[in-house]
Amino acid sequence: ETGVTQTPRHLVMGMTNKKSLKCEQHLGHNAMYWYKQSAKKPLELMFVYSLEERVENNSVPSRFSPECPNSSHLFLHLHTLQPEDSALYLCASSREVAGANVLTFGAGSRLTVL
Amino acid sequence: TQLLEQSPQFLSIQEGENLTVYCNSSSVFSSLQWYRQEPGEGPVLLVTVVTGGEVKKLKRLTFQFGDARKDSSLHITAAQPGDTGLYLCAGATRWGAGNMLTFGGGTRLMVKP
Numbered sequence: 001e002t003g004v005t006q007t008p009r010h011l012v013m014g015m016t017n018k019k020s021l022k023c024e025q026h027l028g029h030n031a032m033y034w035y036k037q038s039a040k041k042p043l044e045l046m047f048v049y050s051l052e053e054r055v056e057n058n059s060v061p062s063r064f065s066p067e068c069p070n071s072s073h074l075f076l077h078l079h080t081l082q083p084e085d086s087a088l089y090l091c092a093s094s095r096e097v098a099g100a101n102v103l104t105f106g107a108g109s110r111l112t113v114l
Numbered sequence: 115t116q117l118l119e120q121s122p123q124f125l126s127i128q129e130g131e132n133l134t135v136y137c138n139s140s141s142v143f144s145s146l147q148w149y150r151q152e153p154g155e156g157p158v159l160l161v162t163v164v165t166g167g168e169v170k171k172l173k174r175l176t177f178q179f180g181d182a183r184k185d186s187s188l189h190i191t192a193a194q195p196g197d198t199g200l201y202l203c204a205g206a207t208r209w210g211a212g213n214m215l216t217f218g219g220g221t222r223l224m225v226k227p
Contacts, residue, residue: 004156042118043157043202043217090156092119100145100206101163101213 004028006091006106015081022107023074023091031094033103034066038089049074051056076077081113117141118205118218127193135221136186137203144206146179146186146212151200151220161189165192193225 004025013019025032030048035043048055049068056066063085065077074091088110092103118139127133137146145164149157159171162181163186170177174197176189190197201221206213 040219041218043204045215048214075131090154097162099148100162101158101215102147102162103149103157103204103215105149105158106154 002096004091004093004101004106006089006105006109008109009107010110010112012112012114013078013081015083018077018079020078021076021089021091021111023076023106025072025093027095027103027104029093029104030071031093032068034064034074034076034094035090035092035105036106037090039103043090046076059062063089078106080112081111083113086111087114118203118216120201120203120218120221123219123222124222124224124227127170129194129225129227133190133202133223135151135190135223136185137205137218138185139205140207141179141185141207144198144208146183146184147150147204147206148177148186148188149202149204151202156191157200157202176222190223191214193223195227196221196226 007022033048034046035098037043046060047066063080067075088108090108091106094101094103121136147162148160150160151157161177165186166183168179178187181224203218204215206215
């Protein structure tokens with residue numbers, strides 16, 4: 001248990017489905033992130049919420065939609081996904097240590113798009 | 115886009131051997147972090163290095179930040195099967211009031227008993 005909880009841990013969905021990934025942290029961190037981890041690719045930052053302000057990677061398709069209702073909860077809404085979106089989606093929260101943001105990751109949600 | 119290149123990508127060694135993993139970039143980072151990720155889990159922070167030339171030791175792991183703050187290395191002495199995992203370096207650049215992390219592609223280490 002890292003302090004960052006992600007649900008579900010595994011998700012299989014069709015291309016026409018709508019689903020959501022959930023992330024929760026009770027570490028008192030004030031920034032939360034969604035990362036995508038695919039085979040043979042570096043971790044890709046998708047979205048950052050810091051003090052409830054959103055920063056996004058402009059290359060993320062609009063079929064991914066984040067929501068951050070408060071500093072402890074983060075969602076990733078998924079709709080009309082493609083098979084290439086199959087990946088491990090990691091949520092993280094951060095605190096600053098010696099001037100550097102240190103991430104605490106959840107265990108991830110393994111997504112398979114059929 | 116800032117790129118962090120890690121080498122080697124894969125490493126399989128016997129228990130007791132030493133190894134070094136490299137993390138290189140053409141960009142300068144305000145700090146650099148190393149994470150380890152085990153199967154079915156998210157990455158876990160090992161260390162943060164902030165000052166150019168800094169060396170930090172964590173038991174059998176030695177981390178070094180290059181003088182120019184563009185590169186880093188991780189050296190493991192007498193590797194053990196418990197060291198098996200994916201090692202990720204991440205460089206931080208200032209963004210607003212905080213930092214943005216760029217991750218390397220990772221080094222997958224397997225230590226055989």
